Amino acid sequence: MRSRRTRDVLLAYLMTVPAFAAFVIFVFYPLVKTVYLGFYRVAPFPGLPSHYVGFSQYSTVLSHSQFLAPLFNSTLFVLFTVPTGIAIGLGMAVAAHRQLRGIRLFRIVFSSTIATSVAVASVIFFTLLDPTTGLFAYWIGQRGGTGLLGNPTFALPAVAVVSVWQNLGFSFILMSAALASVPEDLLEAAAIDGASGGRRFFRVTMPLISPTLFFAAIVGVIAGFQTFGQIDLLTQGGPNGHTNVLLYQIYTTFYINADTGTASVMAVALFLILVLLTLVQFSIIQRKVFYADER
Amino acid sequence: MTPAAVRLESVTKRYASTLALSSLTLTAEPGEFLVLLGPSGCGKSTALRVIAGLERPTSGSVRIGDRIVDDVEPKDRDVAMVFQSYALYPHLSVRRNIEFPLRSRHIAASERDRRVTDAARSLQLEQLLDRKPAQLSGGQRQRVALARAIVREPKAFLMDEPLSNLDARLRVEMRAELIELHRRTGTTVLYVTHDQVEAMTMGDRIAILNEGVLQQVGTPKDVYGRPANVFVAGFIGSPPMNLFPGELVGEDGVTIGVRPEDFTLGGAAGPVKLAAQVSLVESLGHEHHVACRVAAPSLSSEPLVLVRLPASVSPPSLGEGVTLAASGPVFRFDSESGVNLELAGKTGAAAGDGSGFR
């Protein structure tokens, strides 16, 4: 009896080993190593040894505009993409929620961007936005010049549009599932109770799908801060650093400038920012957001 | 709000393959407690949903008060509905749930508070106003659903099996409360149930539906004492009426119906006399149920007849041969159409005469 229990426990531990090993090798070790690299200042020329500077590199890098400007751009990018992505996805889900003839076609079209990748989306929009041959330039009747992606004011919003578009399929599917989970009888009760369509939506549907909205917000913020592909393919951080978001800055610092120390400091900062945001959002969820299983 | 009549006028509701309501014409008089009774799937909920405007009838129309509401949205029909599932808003407190219809109608805060307080008091919810529905028992949720309906002071209440999720004791309690509530508010009530005891005890009149077709409307006394057809006869009464082929008593082409309490063992003479053998005896304390197998050489199977005996009579023993004699009313139904032959000659047999409104 006893030996069997011991065997079970041993087996249980044994079975967690692969997952634990993967975690240590691919998550924990790189994280520690990154923090550690942040303590070493890299010499300006390759081949020279880097030397230990402790936390001083953290304070210099994090207060420098080479970190703060990309951080600002990333924040702006998240503010551009997350609320709009959720709102448009929800709007499409509401539109497609009705039982109409041919509605399935719309559902397929609305979800279709989930089958694209960042690269595909970027290529599509790069072509559309091309200042000389693009459809967009033709529409606004203005050929040549820098185009939207070369315009300091519009470059970041334009990249944001690409991101929103590319994530729309996911957002739509998520919101459709949430809408489907709202019990029909509650909406019927609200209708009989005299609630208009708007009141039913904002007082019944929205509170009931709020867990999904917050989930989408968390995932969206994290994805937004990790944006890289669109930037690399569309603007390479330009014009003049206006689309240089945090991850792209880390990338150029690390691979182009080979400044592992500075890049590591910024990577650690990004990690901490995301952890912090997630914690804040979870605490909001616990206090404010209604979970349907409380029913 | 003065209570209004609610009228369905030859309403038919067809879903893809099922006919949920078949040309249903039915009126709940102002202030009446009308029960819709029938087996599962007979279209009771559909009837209520059509009245509330949640379903559009395939044909026919609905009238509330003196207004035809076919093109009126649910929110403007001014009826309140209590759902079988209660449909409480899980994210709102009990107070907010009860207030919801008042806020929807932009009732002033002072008036709103007064009505919520009244409703909460009359349903003993005062202590629970700050709780969420998840923190309530089934009976309490049911009362919140009722409170949310009565604060409205609507033209009519639609109740879809509101007691079916409660345990037996609570159900009896709530039944009394509902009757009391109806007496106090005087509002028209359409009450759906498949429980005939509820129907008999609560309804001013009962409308019996089967497969979307109205079988009979009448007072509880009517439908019990003068069932329009075999279906009503078999559905009303517990245990149900014994129905057997007329051949057993020498009457061809009819189905004979005798209620279990209207049989005696042996003794008195009457039109119906059957030789039978006791096959089961159940003693319930206040009465005995005796199942007897009737000797029927002319039939392929021997029908089973249930007899209800008062506790004062000592029940027969198993296997004993007995003579069943009808001591009460004997019903005769056409074995083809099922119509009660006694009422068939008179007018309006199938739908009752509606005069039973008390």
Ligand SMILES: Nc1ncnc2c1ncn2[C@@H]1O[C@H](COP(=O)(O)OP(=O)(O)OP(=O)(O)O)[C@@H](O)[C@H]1O
């Ligand atoms: N939305 C729907 N789509 C298709 N068929 C439906 C729909 N709603 C109801 N029906 C069918 O219509 C018939 C009547 O349903 P209804 O819900 O009115 O029955 P009911 O008398 O309320 O039954 P119960 O006592 O089980 O609640 C049933 O056969 C049901 O399957």
Ligand SMILES: [Mg+2]
């Ligand atoms: Mg029903």
